[in-house]
Amino acid sequence: MYYFRKVTDDLYWVGGNDRRLELFENLFPIPNGVSYNSYLLMDEKTVLFDTVDTSIGRQFLENIEAVLDGRSLDYLVINHMEPDHCSLIDELVIRHPDMKIIGNAKTFPMIGQFYDLDLEGKTVTVKEGETFSSGKHTLHFVMAPMVHWPEVMMTYDETDKVLFSADAFGTFGAMNGTIFNDEIDFDRDWLDDARRYYTNIVGKYGVQVQNVLKKASALDIQYICPLHGPVWRSNLAYLLEKYNTWSTYKPEMQGVMIAYASMYGNTENAVNVLAVKLADAGVKEIKMHDISRTHVSQLISDSFKYSHLVLAAPTYNGGIYPVMANYLDDMKALSVQGRTVAVLGNGSWAPMSAKQMEAKISEMKNMTLLTDNFAVKSALKGTQMSELDALVEKLVESIL
Numbered sequence: 001m002y003y004f005r006k007v008t009d010d011l012y013w014v015g016g017n018d019r020r021l022e023l024f025e026n027l028f029p030i031p032n033g034v035s036y037n038s039y040l041l042m043d044e045k046t047v048l049f050d051t052v053d054t055s056i057g058r059q060f061l062e063n064i065e066a067v068l069d070g071r072s073l074d075y076l077v078i079n080h081m082e083p084d085h086c087s088l089i090d091e092l093v094i095r096h097p098d099m100k101i102i103g104n105a106k107t108f109p110m111i112g113q114f115y116d117l118d119l120e121g122k123t124v125t126v127k128e129g130e131t132f133s134s135g136k137h138t139l140h141f142v143m144a145p146m147v148h149w150p151e152v153m154m155t156y157d158e159t160d161k162v163l164f165s166a167d168a169f170g171t172f173g174a175m176n177g178t179i180f181n182d183e184i185d186f187d188r189d190w191l192d193d194a195r196r197y198y199t200n201i202v203g204k205y206g207v208q209v210q211n212v213l214k215k216a217s218a219l220d221i222q223y224i225c226p227l228h229g230p231v232w233r234s235n236l237a238y239l240l241e242k243y244n245t246w247s248t249y250k251p252e253m254q255g256v257m258i259a260y261a262s263m264y265g266n267t268e269n270a271v272n273v274l275a276v277k278l279a280d281a282g283v284k285e286i287k288m289h290d291i292s293r294t295h296v297s298q299l300i301s302d303s304f305k306y307s308h309l310v311l312a313a314p315t316y317n318g319g320i321y322p323v324m325a326n327y328l329d330d331m332k333a334l335s336v337q338g339r340t341v342a343v344l345g346n347g348s349w350a351p352m353s354a355k356q357m358e359a360k361i362s363e364m365k366n367m368t369l370l371t372d373n374f375a376v377k378s379a380l381k382g383t384q385m386s387e388l389d390a391l392v393e394k395l396v397e398s399i400l
């Protein structure tokens with residue numbers, strides 16, 4: 001049985017949810033599932049905005065046939081060619097042989113890479129700022145390269161002031177029938193997933209997101225329809241502000257994330273001592289992660305969230321304990337920058353991890369290091385307490 005929801009008088013959400021998928025992109029745990037959004041505009045011409053992932057393909061096809069109610073699909077706008085959104089193109093081409101596909105110069109070569117389809121005479125190539133009339137509605141195309149793939153564009157419906165934003169403004173999380181931001185408590189229930197989605201998937205492309213935000217600021221937007229997660233129809237300033245903060249790498253929270261790795265508990269003990277000293281000194285926003293137990297995508301998310309990071313790990317075979325090395329590599333790859341960082345190492349005979357972690361941090365942009373090779377030898381001892389107290393003082397001064 002089909003299901004859909006009306007977004008405006010002429011526009012329908014025809015997507016669906018996957019609560020079975022363990023790892024999004026076979027990388028990111030999604031305990032709350034994920035939605036794949038697609039939107040169908042019922043104008044003089046019918047226009048579908050993007051398709052969905054194969055996992056919900058049959059449901060999606062049923063949904064659009066129900067809304068079409070016997071009409072054929074005239075146009076498919078492809079804002080993004082990532083397979084979780086374009087997997088049903090070939091099926092739609094078969095079902096609606098007269099359908100034309102609207103994309104940009106980078107869209108069609110990608111369709112050719114993914115599919116063997118003869119689209120001769122069935123494509124409409126659009127450029128930045130060009131418009132297309134479906135009857136009552138005028139669609140206006142806005143290129144959004146590298147947010148987060150090169151072919152990405154957004155489509156703005158000038159008539160109803162709807163922005164189809166591709167993966168921008170999307171989030172992990174399946175939707176519970178409630179598809180609008182004013183039907184949910186986004187800040188309480190969705191923000192963490194939204195931040196983890198943004199920082200891990202789009203986070204590297206802050207400059208490109210800023211370019212798109214500038215273009216968006218020139219539009220009168222009443223609705224944002226992303227490809228994952230809720231549709232925004234109120235309080236858009238909240239979401240735009242989050243995106244502005246994340247894409248400029250500004251912290252959301254003045255506080256500290258302590259990310260530690262520990263085999264036998266001694267590094268863990270050292271950061272526990274540090275944490276209570278910070279709390280004693282009045283620092284309240286402290287988030288601790290045992291990084292062997294926290295997925296690296298959550299660490300990246302919190303690296304964007306907090307102003308200060310304390311990273312602690314033992315030396316392992318002359319290098320950095322593997323999960324910490326992996327997290328540091330991910331931080332660099334995803335362009336984490338502008339944070340104040342303290343590093344704590346450990347080792348029983350030749351402690352190298354502090355120096356090596358500091359070297360990796362200094363390869364990242366605008367990082368302020370508060371430590372210089374602070375290394376515990378096996379376990380924290382009273383003899384190192386003044387060094388630790390000095391670090392606490394620096395952190396407190398910088399945080400508060």
Ligand SMILES: Cc1cc2nc3c(=O)[nH]c(=O)nc-3n(C[C@H](O)[C@H](O)[C@H](O)COP(=O)(O)O)c2cc1C
Pocket residue numbers: 261262263264265266267268314315316317318319346347348349350351352377378379
């Ligand atoms: C497989 C393995 C390799 C290690 N390699 C080094 C090393 O290269 N240099 C060193 O000083 N300590 C090395 N260590 C010792 C640990 O870094 C050290 O015991 C540390 O105190 C462990 O901290 P933890 O109690 O937080 O796990 C190694 C330990 C293990 C198990």
